[in-house]
Amino acid sequence: MSDRDLSVVVFGATGVTGRRVAAYLAERAGETGVRWAVAARDAAKLERVLGEIGVAAPETIVADVGDAASLAAMAARTRVVLDLVGPYTLYGEPVIEACVANGAHYADLTGEMPFVRRTIDAFHDRAAAAGVKVVQANGFEALPPDLAVLLAAETARQRWEEDLAEVDLEVAAQQPAGRLGLADLISGGTMQSTAEVLGGEGAAETADPAVLITEPEAAAEVRRRSPISLTPRFNARGDVIAPMTPAAFINPAIVQRTAALIDAERGRLAEPIRYREGIAIPGGSATLPLRCAAAAALGATQAGFRVLSRAQPAVRRRVADVLRRILPSSGFGPSGSRLDEWAWQVAVDARTAGGHYVRVDVDADGHPAYLATARMLGEVGLLLAEDGATPERAGCLTPAAALGTARLDRFERAGVRFSVSS
Numbered sequence: 001m002s003d004r005d006l007s008v009v010v011f012g013a014t015g016v017t018g019r020r021v022a023a024y025l026a027e028r029a030g031e032t033g034v035r036w037a038v039a040a041r042d043a044a045k046l047e048r049v050l051g052e053i054g055v056a057a058p059e060t061i062v063a064d065v066g067d068a069a070s071l072a073a074m075a076a077r078t079r080v081v082l083d084l085v086g087p088y089t090l091y092g093e094p095v096i097e098a099c100v101a102n103g104a105h106y107a108d109l110t111g112e113m114p115f116v117r118r119t120i121d122a123f124h125d126r127a128a129a130a131g132v133k134v135v136q137a138n139g140f141e142a143l144p145p146d147l148a149v150l151l152a153a154e155t156a157r158q159r160w161e162e163d164l165a166e167v168d169l170e171v172a173a174q175q176p177a178g179r180l181g182l183a184d185l186i187s188g189g190t191m192q193s194t195a196e197v198l199g200g201e202g203a204a205e206t207a208d209p210a211v212l213i214t215e216p217e218a219a220a221e222v223r224r225r226s227p228i229s230l231t232p233r234f235n236a237r238g239d240v241i242a243p244m245t246p247a248a249f250i251n252p253a254i255v256q257r258t259a260a261l262i263d264a265e266r267g268r269l270a271e272p273i274r275y276r277e278g279i280a281i282p283g284g285s286a287t288l289p290l291r292c293a294a295a296a297a298l299g300a301t302q303a304g305f306r307v308l309s310r311a312q313p314a315v316r317r318r319v320a321d322v323l324r325r326i327l328p329s330s331g332f333g334p335s336g337s338r339l340d341e342w343a344w345q346v347a348v349d350a351r352t353a354g355g356h357y358v359r360v361d362v363d364a365d366g367h368p369a370y371l372a373t374a375r376m377l378g379e380v381g382l383l384l385a386e387d388g389a390t391p392e393r394a395g396c397l398t399p400a401a402a403l404g405t406a407r408l409d410r411f412e413r414a415g416v417r418f419s420v421s422s
């Protein structure tokens, strides 16, 4: 890749998240001198959108997912393509094909798990042979949990030479003051991606914690030991814990694949981790029954999605058609200064088979899904582009398997801080 004139290209830089990735890289290029570019299908729109948020990109590339030659030309010029063109179920594959064929690392934000599984089946061997990293799900779901669990696992191995047996992961978030509308919480791109998962091939795999484990016996063991529970519960401090929101089916599958990839490298199949996660419902002025009701409503939403994902294809397709029409689409989503006014934390409490405990904390600023996510993805792009900054592995990888834990300090610049506290 040493002959490339660019280090990172942000493809889909007109989108709600893509424009924020471009803004982050513009700042980082000022500090590092990295050569980067933005790419989109419509150059005039790109110029207008980036102008509105005051981002000056050094170069603009025109590329369309329907035009393979434009994707190949983009991938051939850069070390890394950051792909923000979703829904990935519809648009992801040609971009990955272009990257693998032209020797560029690929990173995206997908949470569309059947698509991630299809990517592994179609590209893992080719990407590994080409020395290319295909890294999916680098957003709030699932980069911070994935890296935090790997950090806990490495700490346990270093301290006691033991593997993790159980992990409890909790997320807490503090929103901006005042009333939040739907557009402050979730983008049209994310809603359309959810509709595509429901209507797409292999939808029933969405809720499978072992969807990314390719070895059947190991997959069965993950399903047995670590099913995804959608029942609200209390933690040890008595806080109400709801299923992960907005999606309860992304982090578990990614965390299990990371463990399987690392185990395979070590030449051993450890017992799968019993992984459990949830989001804390804040106390504030809400009474306990109100918080329990909120947790139950979030659980029911996820359970409803799981039931629908297992329905007959004709039913799923009909529901997906309705959702595509009624849900907001591209361009709808959080913007402006309110993106900055969020804070969030991830706490990992892990236990080894021998009964030792490790705690890892992640403390972060910025809207989890549309600002912190964009900054993290920008930093992923810089790390992947840098010689020696990430492990030698190649193929279809999880964020933690692709990045390792040696340069976690780099995410501090993105407002995301990792620490091992016990």
Ligand SMILES: NC(=O)c1ccc[n+]([C@@H]2O[C@H](COP(=O)([O-])OP(=O)(O)OC[C@H]3O[C@@H](n4cnc5c(N)ncnc54)[C@H](OP(=O)(O)O)[C@@H]3O)[C@@H](O)[C@H]2O)c1
Pocket (backbone or CB within 6 Å): 011, 012, 013, 014, 015, 016, 017, 018, 040, 041, 042, 045, 063, 064, 065, 066, 084, 085, 086, 087, 088, 091, 109, 110, 111, 137, 138, 139, 140, 141, 142, 187, 188, 189, 190, 191, 193, 329, 330, 331, 332, 333, 368, 369, 370, 373
């Ligand atoms: N896991 C997470 O935590 C997380 C967080 C944030 C986002 N995401 C995911 O990231 C994806 C993007 O979200 P978003 O809200 O930023 O979406 P968005 O605002 O809809 O942006 C989509 C982008 O794709 C581009 N695009 C669409 N069709 C194209 C084509 N044929 N060729 C080239 N570009 C094309 C759009 O370009 P135009 O402007 O020209 O239409 C736009 O730049 C979604 O799948 C979402 O679920 C995940």
